[in-house]
Amino acid sequence: MEARNVLVVGASRGIGLEFVRQYREQGARVTATARSDDGLARLVALGAVALRLDVATAEGASALAWPIDGEAFDCVIYCAGFYGPRTSGLQAPTQDDFDAVMHTNVLGAMRVLPQIADALAPGARLALISSRMGSIGLRRSPDGWLYRASKAALNSVLADAALAFAGRAVCVALHPGWVKTAMGGAGAELDVGASVASMRRTLAALGAADNGRFLNHDGQALAW
């Protein structure tokens, strides 16, 4: 079932913005967040309800609950993400790099999830945009180990959200593919439109038995 009332967190550009574009195109009501004026303007131009939110700040993340008070989202997507240093070995991250990546990818999700708990429609789909790079079982390279650690931690957050929301929502960690965005780079495999269309199809097809799974954009199961 395609979503009718959607929340996208981290939607100023890239995959998040494309979710907004496609869900608006199909006629859904969309609420979406960005932290910059430019990002907010892009959301307004697409007809979304635009909320300012920097997930890496305590004040920002705590400001989400009241503007969505009374909402019943049938689809919530946490898309905000930051790659951080492009390391190829075991270079120790600086404190600032560690904080920026972990605060955006992990702490932000842990702050946002409690705030959206009362705004989920019965049977809602909740997706944390994770990455195959966070998979421990599929690990073949230490490249970007800080980002990998953050997405492995995000997967843990997803597992807990699935337990906490069991019976109320279907929660999944989604790998969007290697996507042509600022993060994925021009040489990536998938256009952002194709990645998001594939994830939308997967989200629409989810059933209760999918709660707590880690899925590729096309719905294939991924090893944790």
Ligand SMILES: NC(=O)c1ccc[n+]([C@@H]2O[C@H](COP(=O)([O-])OP(=O)(O)OC[C@H]3O[C@@H](n4cnc5c(N)ncnc54)[C@H](OP(=O)(O)O)[C@@H]3O)[C@@H](O)[C@H]2O)c1
């Ligand atoms: N592209 C890929 O190949 C790929 C592969 C696997 C997973 N992913 C994941 O997919 C998600 C979207 O990535 P993308 O490819 O669209 O990357 P992107 O083009 O770099 O976009 C990143 C998004 O995250 C937002 N963001 C970063 N820090 C934030 C903060 N503190 N508060 C709120 N929003 C923040 C950015 O907002 P600003 O404009 O304000 O910076 C932007 O909207 C991320 O979680 C990423 O890890 C991407």
